[in-house]
Amino acid sequence: MRTPSTLAEKIWERHVVHRADGEPDLLYVDLHLVHEVTSPQAFEGLRLAGRSVRRPDLTVATMDHNVPTIAGPVDPVSRTQMETLERNCTQAGITLFPTGDLGQGIVHVIGPQMGLTQPGLMIVCGDSHTSTHGAFGALAIGIGTSEVEHVLATQTLPQRTPKTMAVTVEGELPAGVSAKDVILGIIARIGTDGGVGHVVEYRGSAIRSLSMEGRMTVCNMSIEAGARAGMVAPDETTFAYLEGRPNAPIGSEWDEALEDWRSLPTDEGAAFDKEVAFDAADLRPHVSWGTNPGQTVTIDDVVPEPADETAERALAYMDLRPGTAIRDIRPDTIFIGSCTNSRIEDLREAARILDGRKVREGLRAMVVPGSMLVKRQAEREGLDTVFADAGFEWRDAGCSMCLGMNPDQLSPGERCASTSNRNFEGRQGKGGRTHLVSPAVAAATAVLGHFAAPEDLDG
Amino acid sequence: MKPFTEHTGRALPLDRSDVDTDQIVPARYLRRIERSGFGPFLFAEWRKDPDFVLNRPEFAGATILLAGPNFGSGSSREHAVWALEDAGFRTVIAPSFADIFRTNCLKIGVLPVELAQESVRALMDAVLDDPTTEITVDLQALRVSAPAVHEAFEIDPYTRWRLLEGLDDIELTLRNADAIDAYERARPARLPAVTRA
Numbered sequence: 300m301r302t303p304s305t306l307a308e309k310i311w312e313r314h315v316v317h318r319a320d321g322e323p324d325l326l327y328v329d330l331h332l333v334h335e336v337t338s339p340q341a342f343e344g345l346r347l348a349g350r351s352v353r354r355p356d357l358t359v360a361t362m363d364h365n366v367p368t369i370a371g372p373v374d375p376v377s378r379t380q381m382e383t384l385e386r387n388c389t390q391a392g393i394t395l396f397p398t399g400d401l402g403q404g405i406v407h408v409i410g411p412q413m414g415l416t417q418p419g420l421m422i423v424c425g426d427s428h429t430s431t432h433g434a435f436g437a438l439a440i441g442i443g444t445s446e447v448e449h450v451l452a453t454q455t456l457p458q459r460t461p462k463t464m465a466v467t468v469e470g471e472l473p474a475g476v477s478a479k480d481v482i483l484g485i486i487a488r489i490g491t492d493g494g495v496g497h498v499v500e501y502r503g504s505a506i507r508s509l510s511m512e513g514r515m516t517v518c519n520m521s522i523e524a525g526a527r528a529g530m531v532a533p534d535e536t537t538f539a540y541l542e543g544r545p546n547a548p549i550g551s552e553w554d555e556a557l558e559d560w561r562s563l564p565t566d567e568g569a570a571f572d573k574e575v576a577f578d579a580a581d582l583r584p585h586v587s588w589g590t591n592p593g594q595t596v597t598i599d600d601v602v603p604e605p606a607d608e609t610a611e612r613a614l615a616y617m618d619l620r621p622g623t624a625i626r627d628i629r630p631d632t633i634f635i636g637s638c639t640n641s642r643i644e645d646l647r648e649a650a651r652i653l654d655g656r657k658v659r660e661g662l663r664a665m666v667v668p669g670s671m672l673v674k675r676q677a678e679r680e681g682l683d684t685v686f687a688d689a690g691f692e693w694r695d696a697g698c699s700m701c702l703g704m705n706p707d708q709l710s711p712g713e714r715c716a717s718t719s720n721r722n723f724e725g726r727q728g729k730g731g732r733t734h735l736v737s738p739a740v741a742a743a744t745a746v747l748g749h750f751a752a753p754e755d756l757d758g
Numbered sequence: 759m760k761p762f763t764e765h766t767g768r769a770l771p772l773d774r775s776d777v778d779t780d781q782i783v784p785a786r787y788l789r790r791i792e793r794s795g796f797g798p799f800l801f802a803e804w805r806k807d808p809d810f811v812l813n814r815p816e817f818a819g820a821t822i823l824l825a826g827p828n829f830g831s832g833s834s835r836e837h838a839v840w841a842l843e844d845a846g847f848r849t850v851i852a853p854s855f856a857d858i859f860r861t862n863c864l865k866i867g868v869l870p871v872e873l874a875q876e877s878v879r880a881l882m883d884a885v886l887d888d889p890t891t892e893i894t895v896d897l898q899a900l901r902v903s904a905p906a907v908h909e910a911f912e913i914d915p916y917t918r919w920r921l922l923e924g925l926d927d928i929e930l931t932l933r934n935a936d937a938i939d940a941y942e943r944a945r946p947a948r949l950p951a952v953t954r955a
Contacts, residue, residue, distance in 0.1 A: 316941045317934040322916050325934060327941050329949055337835065339791035348928070356951040365789060376789045383791050394952045402954065415950050427834040427858060441858055443836035444793075445865035445927070453931045455938055459914070491776055492828040495857060525831060527857050545953065552948035591776050591831075609775050609826075702833075704785040721832060723780040725803050 303566035305463050306532050307498040310438040310563070314421045316455050323457040329420040331450050332406045333360040333393065335384040336704070337425030341448035342387040352391035354454045359415065360388050361396040363405045365704045368667050368694035377705070391451075404670020404696040407431040407638040411515065412672055414544025418533035418560040423450055428638045428720065430521040433530035434514035435537055436563050438498070440528050461527050462572035464497035468505040470579035475753045477648070478513030479640060479718065479737035481505065482520040483585035483595045489575060491593040494526025497573060500565060501531050505579035511540040512644035519639045520720050523592040532564035584752045586625050587722045587735040589613035594722070595735065598625055598752045616724050617732050618712070625750050628734070632715040633664040633745040634727070635691070635738055637701035640718035641669030645738040646677050650685040652742035652753050658690035659748030665692040667699040667707070689745070703728040716744045759867045761924030765848045766894040767821030770811055771882040775826035779859060782830070782838035796837055797844030816889035824882050825852040827875065830859025839863050849895045851902065853878050864917055865927060871895055871902060877909045897922060 304312070317325040331354075338360070345351065352358065362384060365377050373381075381398065388395040396402035396409060403409070407428055410416040418436035423429060425447040432439035442456070450456055466485055486493070499521050501514075509517065514531045521529025531537075538557060541547045548556045583597035590613040596603065604621045605611040614621065619628070635641070635649050646668065658664045666686050668674035674696055677683055683693045700707040701719035709715055709731025718741050719726075722733040736744065743751040787799040804810045811817055823842065829852040830838060839862045842850065849869040863870045873881075884891050884904050893904045897918060902909045913921075920930070931938075 317937045321914075325931060325937070327938070327945075330952075336788050340793040340836075343791075343793065350928070359952040364785075374789075380789050380791055394954055415952065417950060420949070425834060427832065441834045443834050443839075443858055443862035443865065445836060445862065449928050449931065452928050453938060454942075455931055457927060457931065491831060492854060492856075495828070495854065522832075522858075525828065525856055546950045548948045548950075555946075556948055591778070607775075612774070702780075702785045704788060708786075721778075721780070723778045723832060725784055726780050729784075729803065 303569035305565045305569045305571060306436060306500055306530060306563055307438060307461070307463055307528070310419055310421065311460070313419070323459045325455050326421055326458050328423050328450050328454050328456055329357060330410070330415055330422045331358045332410055332422070332424035332429070333358060333447070334364055334406050334426065335362045335380050336364040337444050338387065338447055339380065339383045341444050341451055344448040345451055350452045352393065352451045355392040357454060358393045358451070359410070360384060360393050361403055361406050361409055362398050364698045364702065366398045366697040367705055368697045368699050368707055401671050401675070404672065405638045405641065405698055407519065408642060408669035408673065411435065411511070412670055414541055414547035417541065417547070418537060419563055423456060427522045428519050430526065430529045431515050431519040431638055433518040433521070433528050434511060436530060436533035436560065438528055438530065441522060462497045464494060464499045464526070464573040465571040466499050466501050467503040467574070467576040468501070468579050469503040469576065470505055472505055472508065472579050472582060475584055475739060476582045477737040477739055478509050478516040480582055480585045482517045483587065483592065483735060484577065484582050486520065486524045486592050487585065487595040488577065489524050491523060491591050492525040494521060494524035497526050498528045498530065499524070499526045501529060503576070506531055507534065510644060511536060512642045515642065516639055520592065523720060533560045584737060584740050586740065586750050588617065588619060588625070590616055590722055590724050592720065592722060592735060596625060598740065598750060600625055627749060629749045630714045630716040630734065630744060631663065632709060632713055633658070633662060633741050634700045634715055634717040634719065635665070635741050636667030636669070636699050637719035638669065638698070639720040640738050641667060641673065643673050643676050645718065646673070646682050647680070649738040649742040650682040652739055652756065653689040653691070653746065654685050656689055656746045658745045662745060662748060664690055664745050665694055665700070667694045668696050670696045700727050702726060703731065716741050716750065759924045759926055762848070762867050762869050762897055762921045764894065764896045764898060765821065766892055767848065768817070768819060768890060769822040769824050769881065769885045769893050770817045770820035771885045772811055772823060772825045773882055776828045776831055777825055778832035779830055779835050779838040780832055783835060783841045788835060788837055793840060794844060796841035800841040800845045821846050821848050822893050822895065823847050823850040824878060824885065825850060827853040829855050831856040834858045836862045839866055839868055843868050851878060851881065851895070864921065867921060867924065869895060869897060869921065871911050873902060873909050873911055877907060880907045
C-alpha cells in the first residue's frame, strides 16, 4: 500500500526533475510571477552570463510594488525601474501587465484572478507573500533575486525538503471574526518563527468554511510565522472559484484536472512533523500592538506588559504604554489594501460597514484595490461611491502603503490601522506606526476614530 | 560566486531579535535596478541614531555580524544581503535565520552561521568587552573560534561544498539539462500557460 502523504508532499514529488543523494531536489516551476522590484538584477545576471529565459510562456509579469496609485508625476528612478521591466519582458517574450492595463494589479491578486493559480502547481515569485497562492492547494514559495534568475534560466529551483506542519482550526468563526483574525490569531500563538523550515497546511472546519479570498488572506501571512509556504487543500470552493476563469482548463481538460485535483488532499493517516490546533470559537477581532505580527492581541485586550527587550523597543517605537485598552488607541490613518486584504470580498466587507456612515473627522483614509479588475468590479457594485461618501480616497491598484515604496507613506509618528501584513518599524514609511487589522476592523475604526470591532457600531 | 573557505575578522554586535529585512534595507531604497551600492543603506533608519552599533568607531571595519534569533525575517528582498555584503560583511552569526534570507545569503556567498543562543551571547560579550576581538569562521572545519569561544556549527554538505568551491547554482542545474527536457516532455498539456485573456 502507498504510504499516506500530505498535500505538500504530493505536490513536491510530482515536481522533482532531478534527485540525488545529498543534493537538494531540483523542482520544476509551473508558474513564475515577476514584478519590477526583485527582477531587474536577475535579468541583468542572465544577460551577463549570456543566458535566456527558458519558459516565457510560464512566466507572467506585472508592476505593483512601486507603482503610483494616483495620477501624477513619477520620480525618474521609479520610472526607470518600470521601464526596465517592460524592456526585459519585451526582450524575453514575457506577458506583462503594466500600469494603465486593466490586467495590472498586485502579483498575488492577478494570478488567482486570471485562473493561472491552480491546485497542484509549483509557483514561485520574488516576493515573500507568494504563499498566498497556496490557498488553491498549490505549493507557492517566495524566493530571492538569485533564485528568480535561476528560475528564469532553467524553470527549476533546487530546494531542500521542508518539514510539514498542520495548523488546524475547528469550529465556527464567531460573528465579526474574519480570515485576517484567524491568521493573526495563529501567528500570535505560534510566533514569528513558529513556521520556520515548514510548509504549513491550514486544516479544519473553520478553514474549510472560508471563501477563496479568505483562504488567500490566511495563506498570505504564512511568512509572518516564518513558514516557507502555507496551503489549503483544494475542494469544491476552490473548483467553483476557478471554473470559467480565463486560464482555467475547459472541456475534457477541466474534467481531467478535477479528477487530479481531487487526489491532492492529505491522505488519511499522513503524518506532519508538527501539529497545532485551535478552537475557532476562541477567536476575536485582532489588532497588533507592536512591531512584528506576533505582537498581536484581541480588540478586547490591553497593550501587554513587555516580556523582553524586543517588546520594550516595540512599545517605545509605537509610543504605547502597557495597560492601555486597544479600543482607546486612536489612529491617524486607515489603509485598506495589500496582497493580504484588497480583493473584492475585502472591499465588500469594508463597504458594508461604511455604508451610510462617515470616516471620523481628522482621519485620513484610503482604499487601494488589489487589481484594476477588482477596482472595476467594485465600481460596478457601487462600492467606490460608498467609500467616497464615507470619506475614503479611492485609488488605483498597487502595493501602495503596505510597504511604503511609492509616495503612499506614513509620516513619522503617524499611526495607521492597516489591513496589510507587516507592522515592522518604518514599514509603511519612516517612523510610521502600523496596527494590523481586518478590513472590518479597519472600517469600524475609521468610523469611530479608535480601534473598534464592527459590533461596536451597533450600540 | 565568491568562494567562502575561512574568514577572520572583527564583529559588530547587533543585540536584537527578529531583525527584519525592512530594517536591513527599507523599501524606499529598492527602486534602484543595480545590484551593487546598497551598503550605505544598510540599517538606514537605525544608523540615524549616533549610538547605533554601526556608527560606533570601535566597531568600524567589522566583517562579521552577530545578531539575535530569527534574523532576516519578512520580505524576500535579496537587497538586504547585497547591503550587508557591500558594507563588508562576509558572514552573519545568529541563533536562527529566516528561510528566504538564509537562502539569499547562500546564493551569493555570505555565510549564515547558526550557533546556540548562549554561544552567540558569549561572542557578543567578548566583542563588547573588547571590540578588537577577532573571530574566525572556518567553513572547512565547521568551527567558529574566538579567544574564549570555540564552537562547531552545521551546514549541509552539499551547500558547504558549493560555497567552498564558489560554484554557481545555475551552472550546477544546467548539468541536468537533459532531465529538465525530459520532465517538460512529460508535463500534462492541460497545465496553464500564460495568456493575456
